[in-house]
Amino acid sequence: MxxxxxxxxxxxxxxxxxxxxxxxxxxxxxxxxxxxxxxxxxxxxxxxxxxxxxxxxxxxxxxxxxxxxxxxxxxxxxxxxxxxxxxxxxxxxxxxxxxxxxxxxxxxxxxxxxxxxxxxxxxxxxxxxxxxxxxxxxxxxxxxxxxxxxxxxxxxxxxxxxxAGAGQAAKICNNMILGVSMIAVSEAFVLGESLGLSHQALYDVASAASGQCWALTVNCPVPGPVPTSPANRDYRPGFAAPLMAKDLGLAASALRAGGVSAPLGEKAAELYAAFAAGDGAGQDFSGIVRAIRERKDGEPA
Missing domain, CATH: 3.40.50.720 (NAD(P)-binding Rossmann-like Domain)
Structure with missing residues (x-):
C-alpha cells in the first residue's frame, strides 16, 4: 500500500x-x-x-x-x-x-x-x-x-x-568490533609483508581458518585477494575513515560513561581519529593499513 x-x-x-x-x-x-x-x-x-x-x-x-x-x-x-x-x-x-x-x-x-x-x-x-x-x-x-x-x-x-536507543547501542558495539578487526587484519598483512609472505597466501589461509572475518573476506585492506574491496580502487570509500572515526568516538564515549574497560576499542578510536584527521580523510577505513605500514619501528601508535 x-x-x-x-x-x-x-x-x-x-x-x-x-x-x-x-x-x-x-x-x-x-x-x-x-x-x-x-x-x-x-x-x-x-x-x-x-x-x-x-x-x-x-x-x-x-x-x-x-x-x-x-x-x-x-x-x-x-x-x-x-x-x-x-x-x-x-x-x-x-x-x-x-x-x-x-x-x-x-x-x-x-x-x-x-x-x-x-x-x-x-x-x-x-x-x-x-x-x-x-x-x-x-x-x-x-x-x-x-x-x-x-x-x-x-x-x-x-x-x-x-x-529506544538500543539500535544505536547495537550499531556502536558492532562498529567497535569492525574497527578493531580491521586494524588487526591490517597489522597481520603488514607483518606478513615483513616476513616475505604474499598477500594472497595469507588471505588463502586466514579466510579459511580462525582469522576469518568481514574485514578480511569482504573489505580486505590490501589489493588483490578480494577484487571488490576498496583497496583495489585506491581506497576510495566504501565506508569512509572519518565515519569510522565518528562511530568509534561514540563507542569510546559510551565506554567512559559506563565505566567499561575496553583498551582495544579505545585504541582503535585513537588510531582512526588520527588517520581520519590526516591522509585518511578521503579514504575508505581499510586504508588504515597504509598508516600501519608507514609507522617506523618503535614509533608510538
Missing amino acids: SSVVAFVGLGHMGGPMAAHLVRAGHRVAGYDLVPDCLAAASAAGVEPARSAADAVAGADVVISMLPAGRHVLALYRQEGALAAARPGTLFIDCSTIDVADARAAHEAAVAAGHRSLDAPVSGGVVGAEAATLTFMAGGGEAEFAAAEPYLSLMGRRVVHCGA
Missing part, C-alpha cells in the same frame, strides 16, 4: 535509500541542505521540498539520515519537523548518533504526540545503493512493526534490538 514518506538527509546514504522507496511505489518528499543532493534525489523521483518542515507536512512516515545527534535534535525541534507532522506520525531516524541523543529524540517525538524508532544502518554506500543494508532498531514493538515494511525495502535484514 502506497504511503507518503518524508526523507530528510539525501546524501550518499539517504539518496539511494529514498530512491528505493520511490521505486516501491511510495510518494517520497525529500529535503537536504545541499542543492546537488536534492537535485540527484529529484532525478530519482523524490519530490523536492523547500524545507524539512514542508517535507514532513502530510507524511505518514518521516525518515532521517543525518550526520550527528545535534542535527537530528535540531530537525525535530528548531526546524519544526515535530510541529509540522500530523499527530501519530512515525519518525524513524537512521543516523548513527549517541545513544543519549537517540533517547532524547525519542522523548521529544513522543512528547509531541508521535511515534519514534532509532534505526541506524550497517552496510555503507554500497549497501544503500543495493538495498542490502542491515537495520538495527530501537523502540516499541508496535513502532517496529510499523517501520519494518519501509526498512525492508531499503535493506536485507531488520533487527529489533530493544527499547
Whole structure:
C-alpha cells in the first residue's frame, strides 16, 4: 500500500535509500541542505521540498539520515519537523548518533504526540545503493512493526534490538568490533609483508581458518585477494575513515560513561581519529593499513 514518506538527509546514504522507496511505489518528499543532493534525489523521483518542515507536512512516515545527534535534535525541534507532522506520525531516524541523543529524540517525538524508532544502518554506500543494508532498531514493538515494511525495502535484514536507543547501542558495539578487526587484519598483512609472505597466501589461509572475518573476506585492506574491496580502487570509500572515526568516538564515549574497560576499542578510536584527521580523510577505513605500514619501528601508535 502506497504511503507518503518524508526523507530528510539525501546524501550518499539517504539518496539511494529514498530512491528505493520511490521505486516501491511510495510518494517520497525529500529535503537536504545541499542543492546537488536534492537535485540527484529529484532525478530519482523524490519530490523536492523547500524545507524539512514542508517535507514532513502530510507524511505518514518521516525518515532521517543525518550526520550527528545535534542535527537530528535540531530537525525535530528548531526546524519544526515535530510541529509540522500530523499527530501519530512515525519518525524513524537512521543516523548513527549517541545513544543519549537517540533517547532524547525519542522523548521529544513522543512528547509531541508521535511515534519514534532509532534505526541506524550497517552496510555503507554500497549497501544503500543495493538495498542490502542491515537495520538495527530501537523502540516499541508496535513502532517496529510499523517501520519494518519501509526498512525492508531499503535493506536485507531488520533487527529489533530493544527499547529506544538500543539500535544505536547495537550499531556502536558492532562498529567497535569492525574497527578493531580491521586494524588487526591490517597489522597481520603488514607483518606478513615483513616476513616475505604474499598477500594472497595469507588471505588463502586466514579466510579459511580462525582469522576469518568481514574485514578480511569482504573489505580486505590490501589489493588483490578480494577484487571488490576498496583497496583495489585506491581506497576510495566504501565506508569512509572519518565515519569510522565518528562511530568509534561514540563507542569510546559510551565506554567512559559506563565505566567499561575496553583498551582495544579505545585504541582503535585513537588510531582512526588520527588517520581520519590526516591522509585518511578521503579514504575508505581499510586504508588504515597504509598508516600501519608507514609507522617506523618503535614509533608510538
